[in-house]
Amino acid sequence: MDMQGSRQLAVTQQQAWDALNDPAVLKACIPGCDKVEATGENQYAIAMALKIGPVSAKFTGKITLSEINPPASYKLSFDGQGGVAGFGKGSAEVNLTPNDDGCELAYTVHASVGGKVAQLGQRLIDGAAKSMAEDFFKRFDGEMQRQHPESYAAKMVMGEVETETPAPAQKPGIPVWVWVVGAAVLALAAWLGS
Template sequence: MDMQGSRTLAVTQQQAWEALNDPEMLKACIPGCEKFEATEPNTYAVTTAIKIGPVAARFSGRVLLSDIVPPQSYKIGFDAQGGVAGFGKGEAAVRLAPQDTGCELSYTVHSTVGGKIAQLGQRLIDGAAKSLAEDFFRRFDEALQNRYPSAAAAATAVVPTAPEPAARKGMPSWAWAAIAVVVAVVIYLTTKG
């Protein structure tokens, strides 16, 4: 599965970077996430529970950050096992770019799944990935607004009646959503290029 997309965030590039590197914030934003803990520098153990169609499972895995260029970009490698339900693995690239009213998070994701999950069919998996990604971004936006209320208020004041960006509608996933999607099946995520 290959996904890409972008998302406009109403915070500075540095604020978005800090949030994307906060395990507690990510744990709270990733749907079904039970654990997101640092095990060594740039490596995290992740456990998440999801249900896709008739298959429900708990996936445990590892997330590894590499090619880190603060506060602009990094790559994410991930792999997760869900017992008989299957596995997910892949990689994602996340990039943050400053904009007039905040920053843009963009992402690309390449992932594979196997086991019972893979037997569900691409349409069902894609639909679940979109749903997980949208849920992640809704939670992430809310968490950013709570953490940085003045940045969110400033962005609203600059563009008081701006329509929702097209990238938010029907967006497949972001890089951290990719983690949610890949670790939980898989993310994009997104996360976030």
């Protein structure tokens, strides 16, 4: 499974990078995420609960970051297990590019899955992955609005930003976009592979 996309953020590249490096923000913004914790240098353990079509499961996995180039980009690899539901493995590349409106977050994910989820069909899996990514970005946008209201105020005056319900307050840690892409895809991959 391959997935790519991008999202315009009203905040600066540095502000986005800082927020995306906050485990609390990640846990709050990634759908179904129960745990995100450091296990070593640039390595994290994650636990998630996912539901794709008729299949529901909890999976655990690890994410490793590499080629870290703050505040612009990095790569991550992920490996997750969802018990009888299946497994997922893959990698993701994430880039933050500054522009006149703030910055753009772009990602490309490559994943392979196995197990029950893989039997659900590519269409259902792709739809679930897209929905999960959109949910994450809505939550992340809400958190950015809460942390940097001044950046969004200017956009709202111009009618360029949709108002979202802010996410709970968070503390600063790990790139959210990496987790969204990595964790969500990892979780998805584990589900799809089930």
